[in-house]
Amino acid sequence: MSDLGRAISFAGGLYGQRARTIGAGYLRRDPMARLQLAPGRRDPYAIYRQMRAAGPIVPTRLGNWATTSHRIANRVLRDRHFGVRPEGTGPDPRTDGFDLSFLSMNPPDHTRLRRLAQPAFSPRQMDAYRPRIEAVANDLLDQALRQKDFDLISGFAAPLPIAVITQLMGIPDAEAADFARIGAVIGSALDGVRSLGHAKRLLKANAELEQLFLRLFRLRRAEPADDIVSLVVQAEGERIQPGEMLPFCVLLLVAGFETTVNLIGNGVLALLDHPEQWAALTARPAALAPPAVEEALRFDPPVQRTARVSFCDTEIEGRPVRKDQIVVTLIGAANRDPDVYDRPDEFDIGREPGPEHLAFSSGIHYCVGQPLARLEAAVAFQALAERAPALRRTGRVERRNATIIRGPIRLPVTTG
Template identity: 70%
Template sequence: MPTRLGNWVTTSHSLCDLVLRDRRFGVRPAGAPVGETPTDEVDLSFLDMNPPDHTRLRRLAQPAFSPKQMAGYRPQIEATVNELLDRAVETGGFDLVGALAAPLPIAVITNLLGIPEADAENFARYGTVIGGALDGVQSLSHAARLQKADAELNALFTGLFALRRRDPADDIISRLVAAEGEQIQPAEMLPMCILLLVAGFETTVNLIGNAVNALLDHPDQWEALCADPATMAPKAVEETLRYDPPVQRTGRFALQPLELAGKPVQQGQFVVTLIGAANRDPEAFPDPDRFDIAREHTADHLAFSSGIHYCVGQPLAQLEATVALQTLAERALTLRRAGRTRRRNSNTIRGPIHLPVRITTSVRRASATIR
């Protein structure tokens, strides 16, 4: 359907998937450099680039998210989740976002980037401020917070680039420094790090929050998860990504005139793909408004986009969320709300800001951690 600004919007799963995969569309109009389109509020590196620059920079990031790397990350993620829950459950009730969903991805992504002694609270703030700008700057105070976060991250990463030039390590920043001048230009390094920080934080914190929120709304599904955490945790993550994805919408510019579902799309027109709605398209998913972690999926959800811009950090986000849900289910006999859930005010990123919960620790989990 047409928008008031003369563009297009679709909720159809098949059309969203087609637009996201079709090379006749791009993340910016043909020939438009980064920073010169209405969607630019933050420079998010290759996420905002068309090929060939997108291809060149994505290749640098991709190895950090390979299956081999994921297997190596799992022990650290499991240890971090258990440590966070050990602290949280001492009082019985806690904010799931502040105690688990936010510090987990911050601990993981800062370790991957090679940020020493990372301040989780500050990095969560950076991620929230920059992620909030994906909807556009909302006020002067928001602009000031964005400018401050950008300046602080700039100073931090500039110092790390200098450190890794002198003292390389086994981390993403060291690999970027090693590729500087050939595969990546100096001006492209900071946006790449900010993209990995924001993407590594925003997707996972909201995925975990949305999953637990949905499970609290559906006690039978929580019981199914607790009955077999190892088998059902990956399924619960997959169903959450369909039912309540962290990213609700994205879009593409037409790179040439074309026809889409019988409608003419002119070069430069923007097609908004409402992926949150597409994930509940009844033509793709039977009984789409039902949250069912045992669902047999009849189509691929679009929570991580599709095509060449499919989220590079998808394996890590799913692994972190799976370990978090599995561990929570193994350790909790009960899971209850302990206060009002507050959701973030955003059209693009969806997830809770605060999710107070109360759990009862399971004896069987205490023995499981010893082996």
């Protein structure tokens, strides 16, 4: 097939699927379709409540299942009879959009590559990272506070994790901005390709990022350092194959800031929309920043849903689940399950500890980078509460054009 033919075929499939989703969402009021449209971006929680009223696990229009239940979602995410893709298959960039490395693998490949990443996120490493994170956060706040009025996302929430992950990966300062720019484009595909223009930007970004990392691999082979890319290069041919190195590093780069940017954005938005909670945090920043992070993750998680494929015929709550059938675990809904959380729709940073939320998934795919995301968000919340206690919103919040990943792309604030 010619390039033109492939483009026409891609466009037909993309816009055909889009039209079907719009029809299902607006005409048939299908809740899973509505989650992928504007209503889902504005308020997915209203749609989750509608789905919960129909039962803890409900069929989807595509012949799969979706659950709003914390109990069921946790079980599916932990069950070794479910995986991230059909058993015996591996990542395929032609259908997956781009290779998510071990995030899109089942064991044993998932286990092997996850073990390679884990040392970078150990408790000992978090202790070492904290001074760097605090220094970056305070430098950013120095600049933002001089302006008084600023966008919390572009001025603080986004550059903080980007600066941290590029440092940890050993990306040279001269190339850090390029890695961040390209990584943001790649991260936009986590919700799928939205248009031909989006697809073109992704192809260009993929090519640029590949060249940047190949140069970095050559540099770290010649000049090893104390960073993640050096660790990957040293493991080449043993714990990681040459063809796995690029997807592995792309995943760590993108995941290293996508989750945290939206965690900080969602958390600060919730705090400012609940003045009594912001006042409590400013009164005791060091003590309440960590629980504020956990409540932000529960109340409005950056990743709203994930899915698992059944490896065999089974059943859940009396519902038959066939081999290769998908169960969509609606993390945002599970985190507000009234069977698990008292006052689930209230944001309360003083909430008594209870069952762990599912914002970082569960089971073997529990987010390997979650210690870093938690630490960065806690440092961010504490720094804002200590240095900008009069912080408040000043304009309309703009949300990202996505439904799986949830967070603001613009949050205007003032410190006066």
